[in-house]
Amino acid sequence: MYLVKLYICILSALFLFQTTRVSESPQADYKQLYYRAEKLSNAATPSANTDKEALSNYLKVVGFLSANHIDDHFLFRAYISTATFLQVLNRQKESVIYLKEAISLKKKLPDISDSTFFKPLVYCGNAYYQLDQPDSAAIYYSQAEHIADKYPKVSELERLYNTLGVIAYSSGNYNQSVTYYQKAISTLTDHQVYVKTFLVVYQNNLASALKKLKRYDEALKIYRGLLPYRIETDALLHNIGSAYLAMGKFAGAIECLNKVKYNDQKKFNDLGRAYFGEKDYALAAFYLQKAADLTVKNKQGHKIIDYGITLKYFGDLWFEKGQILTALSYYQKSINSLVFGYRGRDIYDNPATFTSVFNTMELLETLNAKAIAFKKLYSESGKVKDLEASLQTYLAFYKLANYVERVYDNDESRLLITDKKYASHQQPIEICLQLFGLTRNRAYIEQAFRLDEENKANVLSLYLREAKLKAGSGIPPQWLQQETLLKRTITKITLGAADEKDSLKLAKLNSQLNEYAINLLKVQKKIDEQTKFGRLKFKENSLSVKAVQDIVPSGSAILSYHMLDNSVICFVITNNAFEFFQTKMPADFEASLKQLYGQARLRGGNNRIQLKQLTQYFYHLLLKPAEQYTTGKNDLMIIPDGGLNYIPFEILADERGDNLLEHFTVTYNYSCAVLQNTTSGSIKLLNTIGMAPFASSLPPGNILRRLPASRAEMEALNGSRLLGEKASKQQFVANAHNFNIIHLATHAVADDHDPNRSFIAFYPAKPDSAMSYKLFLPEIYNLKLDKTRLVVLSACESGVGELVKGEGLISLSRAFSYAGCDNIITSMWKADDASTAYISERLHFYLQKGNSIAWSLRQARLDYLNDDDVAATQKVPGYWAHFRLIGGFEAEHNSYA
Structure with missing residues (x-):
């Protein structure tokens, strides 16, 4: 993302407190020096001389006042103005010194509101971020957030949200960055008067995050919509070009990038990549060399990431030319540039640990490219050492990916990493098998198994692990309740917005959604900061x-x-x-x-x-x-x-x-x-609830058919049975967590194109109101069913859904796993009412005798197949094989009598 850098001039009008009266002295002209510096720093046509004199005057003021402390209020003001002007001059390290001095005056100025320290905290965070020290930046942003929570109307709050979006973006947490950017935009536009430049910057950043999420049409619409402002036009053209580049439209990318008037590493890197895509390797090398030359010329620490990308692209170029060792050398240099504190010169060396999530997408791509290059080198050299090096590089790739997944706090962002992992998952497993064939070392087979596990339901596994950690980490119940309530509210608004056609109402819903999303992030951050949970979830959990x-x-x-x-x-x-x-x-x-x-x-x-x-x-x-x-x-x-x-x-x-x-x-x-993470042990029948909303007559306007045989499914249940209008969505959501076994005999619809629109149907008292009777997949995720040992989804299509590579079927049944239920019996296709009722009745008969779930389901099916009263034509798999038990191991089952 080309982030538009806007440094902040603090005008004297922003000084929000009265200075104390000071005694007259020969040095009392410090104020005149300060105002002279202010005038010069805001000159309409600044020059090197005006900048030099302005900075000299600022430094004289802070030097005199910090030595004498005769007017600490004015000193505070002078510190911030000096630091801000240093940021304008791009002297970030010096800026930090004065901002810290301003913040340290808090104890000496008890009469100043905490809100006054909001700006220096944000600016200090910005300076550290520009210095490529994101961990230090995060400390100051966190302090600024606490002030913003206390003073919601604090001036320039939108800057903080935009910066938090930048931090989330840089760590690859693009969904979170979208939330922050949208909040920055809404906070800015809530002002009656605001600077249009800031609106362009924030919307540009939002579009760049959408681009990373592969929502290219939305991103391009925003970029093009900003062009008429004629603000930061070159940056917008650059971003349009980079969007085309991400889409694989290399010619379009080149056309846009060549319109950009400025020259920097990002532009040259993108041009190099675009020409590489067009297979014009000469021009690709030409522009990559221009990017490398700029890095040498600038010698600025915050450009190191761009240089790492340049080196990676050079590696790709040499790989394409068949110069594998040269390519590996460039990949190794790239990794050195992208991993803070790593200095591995040997191409056979890889980072052993990762402590930052910044620039991880670029690093993941570089590690993957290096692993592929070693595999290619092995095909030429025949040396086992090279094949082992490929495997070790893949293992470094997975170590980084797993670290990032643990840091991310939502499944959408984790799935982006899962996509990266799955794209290369076959190669390391095949290498393990190849190494086993060469060495007969069974350790490679175990490694292949672990790598396979890395690409199976890793997001679900991490979620379940975190849920258990939360349960045992001493988090105050009210925080967890608040988190749950916010998630449910967000889900409700999201689903409602999907059906809203009125643009004004939709805008209001989106504004509400963003507000709740920000509040959710704050609650989750509080949980992480003030409990052991944050530290626990960063621990690696290697499967053996x-x-x-x-x-x-x-x-x-x-x-x-x-x-x-x-x-x-x-x-x-x-x-x-x-x-x-x-x-x-x-x-x-x-x-x-x-x-x-x-x-x-x-x-x-x-x-x-x-x-x-x-x-x-x-x-x-x-x-x-x-x-x-x-x-x-x-x-x-x-x-x-x-x-x-x-x-x-x-x-x-x-x-x-x-x-x-x-x-x-x-x-x-x-x-x-x-x-x-699945609880073992046989099921104990504490209490059961069965719901059959379509067992009897239905209200006018309903489009879902009756399921008369579902009444028979309820007859074997030893517990609560809710039929017809009593089987409402409201009843289920309010009471489901109280039951040990839940049996739903109803309709279910799986939406392969948009899994979030998949639903389980309850009694349609208001057929024209989908939210009143359809329990959508995201709503199931928010249920609390950790005390429920079995859910039976006797509903067509409850077990099918979108097949997500590396995660499996994103189905209604999987959502119940997220909700905490360890065992789910689901349906893989549209079932026959009568055979389903038969098998369900026998299932509960055997469960009530204390048998395991798996054994009870098997025996219920065998009873159906062995029943002479069931016609032979109705014993084909279509009648009985739709049921699937997803669950864990249980205690040894009993044989029934």
């Missing part, structure tokens, strides 16, 4: 095979799959063994996978032969190699990857035609890391 084995019961086995380009790996973990197998994927694998999912859902037509072929085909590929490791086991925990998330493994059949359901209970989970 031994730790996973410790949670596996003796009769169980984990089958964790990983999809490579041309093969499938399966890690098999039992309480005393860790094995793996690799199966080559036939050319028709993906097509057959989609065909199996489609055939499994069918309830009509004669597809038995085709379905049998498909189930045996995938059994042979996915389960047959595991038989030697699962002998004697009763329970399988399946952790799928990619398209395997859609397969009901229970229907896969061996060569005899026996499907998996006949021999095993089957449970699914997102990852072993999530599994570790």
Whole structure:
């Protein structure tokens, strides 16, 4: 992002307190010196001479008053004016000295309001930020925030929000930066009179954050809308060009960048990258050299990041030319520039620790490029050392990514890092397998397993881990309640805004949303600062095979799959063994996978032969190699990857035609890391609630059909049963957390294009008001169901949703995992009412006898399949295989009698 730098001149009119009367003395002309300095510093046509004289006069004033302390109020004012003028001259280090002196006068000036210190705190933070010392900057910004909380109308508050946006942006937390930039804009425009330049700056920054979030159309609309102001036009053109660059529109980027009149490292870097994209390597090298020359000329510390980017692009250029060692040399230099305090000259060296999240996106890209280069070098040299170096660089990449994920405080920002990780996830795992083949060292297989786990539901795993940390870190309950209330309010406003057509009402909703989002950030920061939670969540939690084995019961086995380009790996973990197998994927694998999912859902037509072929085909590929490791086991925990998330493994059949359901209970989970955070133990029936809102007649205007068989699902429940209009959304939200088992027999809709619009339906008392009866996915995230041991979602499509690479299906069922429930039975497709009711009734029958969830679900299905009263045509998978149990290990089940 090209951040427009606006340094602040503090005018005498901003001096918000009266100076004390001082005795006349020969030195009393300090005020005349000060006003002379003010006049010169604000000269209409400044020159080197006027600047020199202005600074000289400022320094004489602060020198005299700091030595004599005859007028500390005026000294405070002089300190700030001197510091501000030094910032105008871009002498940040000297500026910090005087700002600190101003802040230190607080104890000597008890009559001055705390709000007066807001500006020097913000300016001091700005100076440290310009010096590439973000941690020091954060200290002063935090103090300024505390003053702003106390004085909400403090002057120039918008500056603080904009700067906090810049900090969040620089750390890659783009969603958070959007919140701060929007608040800066609304705070500024709330003033009757404001400087248009500031509006351009803040909106420009907002657009740049949207660009990083890949919301290119929104960003370009803002940039173009600012051009008519004719303020910072070059910076706007630069940003438009960089947006085209991010979109891969290199010719458009070059056209815009060539219109920019100034020359700096960012512009030359972007031109170099654009010409590289156009495969004009000569011009790419020309502009990158210009960027490097500027760095040498300026010799300014805050330009080091731009130089790091220049070096990375040079590395890409040499890699493209086939000069791998030269490319690696440039990548190593780039890493040295991007990691504060790191001085690793050897290309085989990588940073061991990371203590900052600034410029991480650039660093992640550089580490990834270095790892690829080492892999290429190995293909030429044949040296195992080079292949090991590639793996070690990938491990540094993951160490940084994991650090950043722990620092970020929302899933949207974490998913940006997940995307970066997933884009390269196959390479390090393949390298591990390759190294194992070369060395037979099983440590590489364990490393492959850990890398696989890095790309499975890492965001969910981190969220669950943080939830447990919060529960045990002594956070005051009222803070957590406030956090929950703010999240629910934000969700409600967000969903309401999505349906609002009136532009004025929409603007008001967006303003409210931003206000609540800022308040949420403040609460979360308070939780981090004043409890141990902030320190706890930064601890790295590396998953080990031994730790996973410790949670596996003796009769169980984990089958964790990983999809490579041309093969499938399966890690098999039992309480005393860790094995793996690799199966080559036939050319028709993906097509057959989609065909199996489609055939499994069918309830009509004669597809038995085709379905049998498909189930045996995938059994042979996915389960047959595991038989030697699962002998004697009763329970399988399946952790799928990619398209395997859609397969009901229970229907896969061996060569005899026996499907998996006949021999095993089957449970699914997102990852072993999530599994570790899942509470073990068999379910204890404390209390149960069942809701069937569509069991009876419905009000006029309702478009969802009745589900008459859902009444039968409720009959086996030993607890509260709410049917029809009693099964309202309000009842569920208010009371769900009080129940041990929740059974929802209703409609559900999964929206693959916008998962946040996925919902579970309750009784539609007001069919024209979606919020009154639809429980949307974000609302489920905000529920508190940590005491709920089982949720049964007997609703079509509750288990499907958008398949997010590295996270799995972003489904309604997954949302209940976020809400704290460890076990969810969900539906993978539109279910048959009668068969669903049958299986649900038997499920609860066995649960009430004390059996485990997995065993009860399996036996309920077997009862259905073995019932002679059920027609053979209704025993195809489409009638019974839609149910899926997502959960953890339980105590050994009882056999029923």
